[in-house]
Amino acid sequence: MSARLEYVLRLADTSLVLGQRLGEWIGHAPALEEDLGLANLSLDLIGQARLLLTYAGEIEGRGRNEDDLAMSRDQSDYRNLALAEQPNGDFGHTIVRQVLIDAFQLELYEGLQRSTDARLAEIAHKALKETRYHFRYSAGWLIRLGDGTEESHRRVQGSLDSLWRFTRELFAEDDVDREMASAGVAPQLADLELRWSAHIDEVLKEATLQRPADVPYVWHGKRGQHTEHLGYLLAEMQFLHRAYPGASW
Amino acid sequence: MNEKEWPLFEVFVRSRSGLEHKHVGSVHAADARMAIEHARDVYTRRQEGVSIWVVRSSDITASDPAEADAFFEPARDKVYRHPTFYSIPDEVKNL
Numbered sequence: 300m301s302a303r304l305e306y307v308l309r310l311a312d313t314s315l316v317l318g319q320r321l322g323e324w325i326g327h328a329p330a331l332e333e334d335l336g337l338a339n340l341s342l343d344l345i346g347q348a349r350l351l352l353t354y355a356g357e358i359e360g361r362g363r364n365e366d367d368l369a370m371s372r373d374q375s376d377y378r379n380l381a382l383a384e385q386p387n388g389d390f391g392h393t394i395v396r397q398v399l400i401d402a403f404q405l406e407l408y409e410g411l412q413r414s415t416d417a418r419l420a421e422i423a424h425k426a427l428k429e430t431r432y433h434f435r436y437s438a439g440w441l442i443r444l445g446d447g448t449e450e451s452h453r454r455v456q457g458s459l460d461s462l463w464r465f466t467r468e469l470f471a472e473d474d475v476d477r478e479m480a481s482a483g484v485a486p487q488l489a490d491l492e493l494r495w496s497a498h499i500d501e502v503l504k505e506a507t508l509q510r511p512a513d514v515p516y517v518w519h520g521k522r523g524q525h526t527e528h529l530g531y532l533l534a535e536m537q538f539l540h541r542a543y544p545g546a547s548w
Numbered sequence: 549m550n551e552k553e554w555p556l557f558e559v560f561v562r563s564r565s566g567l568e569h570k571h572v573g574s575v576h577a578a579d580a581r582m583a584i585e586h587a588r589d590v591y592t593r594r595q596e597g598v599s600i601w602v603v604r605s606s607d608i609t610a611s612d613p614a615e616a617d618a619f620f621e622p623a624r625d626k627v628y629r630h631p632t633f634y635s636i637p638d639e640v641k642n643l
Contacts, residue, residue, distance in 0.1 A: 330554070332575050332586035339589050436585060443578070 302478040304358045305378065306485060307419070308368075309475075309521045310407075311351030312379035314426075315369060316529070317400060318344030319536050320387060329390055336436060340397070343429040350422045370540035374529045381520035382465035384529040391444050391451065392458040397437035399462060402498040403469050403491070404430045410486025419484065438502045445506025456508050463511040468518045469495070475521075556605040557583035559590075561597035569601050580604075 321341035328334035352365040363371075382400060387393045408430055411423035444451040470492040472480075479485035503510050518524070539546060554576040560569035572591045577583035583602040592600065611619055623629070 330576060332577065332590055335593070336585065336589040339593065439581065439585070443582075 301358065302475045303416070303484065304355055305475045306479045307351055307355045307358060308378040309380075311348045311355055311368075312377050313383045313400070314344040314351065314404075315348035316377070316379040316532065317383040317396075318342070318348060319532055320383070320385075321393070321397075323387055324393065333390070337393075340433055340436065343426075343433065347422065347426045347429070350425075354418050354422070366540070370537045374525050374533055375523045377525065377529060377533070378521050378523060379525075379529075380465070380468055381518035381524075381526050382462065382468065384520065384525060384532060385462060385465065386528055388458060389454065391455040392462075394437055394440045394444065395455055395458040395462055397433070398441045398502060399466055399469075399499070401430060401434040401437050402495050402502075405434050405498070406491045406494040407486065410491065414485065415483035434498075438498075441502055441508075442506045445503070445508040452507065455506070459503075459508055460511050464514045464516065465518055467513060467516075468520060471517045471519075473522070554578050554582075557587070557602040558605050558608060559583075559587040560601040560603070561587070561591055562599040562601075563597055565598055569599065572596075574605060575602075577602075 318341045321337050321344065324337040325334060325341075328337055348369070349365050352368045356363045356365065356368055380400070382396060385396055387396075404426070408423040408427040411419050412427060414420045414423065441455060444455045446452070470488045472488050476485065476488055480487050500510065518526070520526075520529075555578075556574050557577055557580070558574050559572050561572045562569045575583055575586040575590055577586050580602055584600055587600050587602055591597070
């Protein structure tokens with residue numbers, strides 16, 4: 300698989316898996332308005348994934364379209380960040396996961412707008428507008444919950460502590476990242492990390508939350524090594540397509 | 549009202565620049581910032597707007613429906629207040 304295909308699949312799968320996770324909230328959010336809010340985020344992310352998967356299919360050149368790539372790949376072929384596949388937990392847990400990824404995608408798409416890959420630059424330009432809103436939404440909520448009641452503070456701090464170990468993967472560079480960065484396709488992960496960190500520190504400070512210590516272990520969702528949660532997510536997402544191949548309505 | 553419930557906000561959306569904000573409905577939210585976000589998610593999903601106002605419903609003073617007769621009936625027989633007795637030149641648009 301070419302580095303470019305790998306790279307585009309990583310972007311696509313992270314958005315798709317996170318979008319699917321957020322979709323699980325539909326009908327279950329704490330208020331009607333939040334139900335719609337989370338669904339909007341989910342649809343933005345799935346929309347990004349569609350554009351990226353279509354592009355990935357073209358790079359691959361084997362005639363696979365967005366649906367084939369989304370619905371017919373097994374979990375070891377999925378290239379999303381492990382953070383994106385973590386279960387929703389309570390609303391605060393979902394918000395913590397969202398803030399961590401939104402701040403990352405914000406800087407990622409900002410950098411990708413200047414990609415030497417015109418197609419990626421174009422997709423990033425559209426996705427950036429959506430992501431600005433996502434970050435406004437999730438950061439706003441994290442500040443409310445962190446700086447809210449004793450219980451809400453305790454719960455989001457707990458979520459932050461348990462999800463933090465997945466953040467190292469965001470900036471752990473491998474050969475694909477290096478090749479894409481040196482070709483000017485992708486921004487440098489070290490730069491992204493600094494900007495991400497600044498966003499996160501600012502939000503955590505306002506939310507009166509403690510930044511957890513980094514852990515040495517790095518997850519490798521983007522190389523296809525996932526936590527046990529992805530399989531269940533894909534089983535639900537892919538069931539219809541696998542039971543009735545080519546079904547449409 | 550249940551103390552734990554978010555207050556209600558009335559939502560006004562401007563559909564295009566130059567037009568007025570129109571009342572479109574209401575949302576529950578903890579404060580004005582959240583109300584704007586909820587209004588965005590609930591009422592502008594299909595590109596209905598370019599600007600949103602929210603106002604706490606409790607800040608609106610309304611006329612009393614019981615007094616509707618006193619308020620509005622006297623205008624009923626004063627048709628001359630409608631500008632329908634003027635002839636409007638063809639050149640004048642948008643009146």
